[in-house]
Amino acid sequence: MVAHAEAAYPRECCGAILGTEKDGVRHGVVAWQMRNAFEGAQEDTYELDPAEQLAVEKEARARGLSIIGIFHSHPDCDAYFSKRDLASSCPWYSFVVLSIKKGVFDHANSFLPNFDQTEAPREELEF
Template structure:
């Protein structure tokens, strides 16, 4: 889908993520530190807003570089996709952590990104989660989405 379909009012892209789901992600990020954690966002896109109804954990299949890379476990992805379909939802994005690194997409994130999905990144350190930001691929570059509860 063209990125323009995901633009909300005034050209701003919006990801709606409840405080409850943000709290769940924060707990998972802290529990997984100092490894990168990852998972999927389930929901739907309506009127240019990505509504996240649920967040799921996935195993990081990148055991060699788990401190600074993630690779969604294929079986976990298939289970999440089946769960989304059963609930009449879609997989609308991926979440992952950046241990001791800002919540901005890396070159590796860009190389593996898919058009049309949100990429929610949690910056996590020894003191906890510092930031939670979402991004969407727009052509060759990431554009930040506003995150609101």
């Protein structure tokens, strides 16, 4: 995730986290880079390509994994969950945000949106 995020700088990167879930603990195995499908300036926005997302889901299943989360980067910005992030989120994934400052990884946080997508509390994230 860090390598993808640094390479995409100063644009936002995005991708899927393939892994497993057991007893409420999600374990990421593969960080799968995806295309930022947003058609405008990508310095502060990302959009997943739905067709690509389906393909990644298939790929995950073929490896005995599932998509447990989505990651994206915040170039020169802290790793918070923005209003837009919340609006385009969904409650069944963990959302990891990576802060990239001047092209270098700074910190990351993970958020778990509630079912109404009105808030996304932080969850524990271990590297």
